[in-house]
Amino acid sequence: MSYRIGFGIDFHQMIEGRNLWIGGIKIPHAKGALGHSDADVLLHSICDAMLGALSLGDIGEHFPDTDPAYKNIDSKILLKSTYDLILQKKYRVVNIDSSVCLEAPKIKKYSYEMRTLIASILQVELDDISIKATTAEKMGFVGREEGLVAYATVLLKKE
Numbered sequence: 001m002s003y004r005i006g007f008g009i010d011f012h013q014m015i016e017g018r019n020l021w022i023g024g025i026k027i028p029h030a031k032g033a034l035g036h037s038d039a040d041v042l043l044h045s046i047c048d049a050m051l052g053a054l055s056l057g058d059i060g061e062h063f064p065d066t067d068p069a070y071k072n073i074d075s076k077i078l079l080k081s082t083y084d085l086i087l088q089k090k091y092r093v094v095n096i097d098s099s100v101c102l103e104a105p106k107i108k109k110y111s112y113e114m115r116t117l118i119a120s121i122l123q124v125e126l127d128d129i130s131i132k133a134t135t136a137e138k139m140g141f142v143g144r145e146e147g148l149v150a151y152a153t154v155l156l157k158k159e
């Protein structure tokens with residue numbers, strides 16, 4: 001049986017006048033994430049981890065931010081497309097662990113909904129998706145609420 005591990009990381013600026021999408025959920029907040037797509041930092045890190053696990057490059061190669069097709073696109077579509085690539089390679093997701101690093105807002109209360117959504121797209125159980133949240137203790141760009149970061153690790157198993 002063949003297993004592959006992947007790691008993904010993603011950053012976005014946080015600015016006023018944008019929606020804040022994290023883990024496929026729109027979170028009420030004064031600032032949102034800046035990006036070509038909906039700038040969902042968590043889903044992007046998960047896509048990158050899945051691509052990385054099979055050495056398929058990164059999210060920027062598959063969904064370039066210069067392509068108008070991806071302007072303001074729902075990142076759940078990108079996650080589904082990435083999952084389809086994994087399936088084409090005869091792999092399935094075993095589990096995902098992730099962390100989102102942002103100063104505000106608190107996202108813990110949304111994590112169940114995010115996990116449910118991601119699990120349904122990737123055809124795994126709720127317990128196979130872990131989403132943690134942390135602040136940067138007021139330090140650096142995250143601490144100043146200029147941006148946010150997400151990290152994800154994924155394990156894939158060959159069918």
Ligand SMILES: [Zn+2]
Pocket residue numbers: 010011012035039040041044
């Ligand atoms: Zn991103």
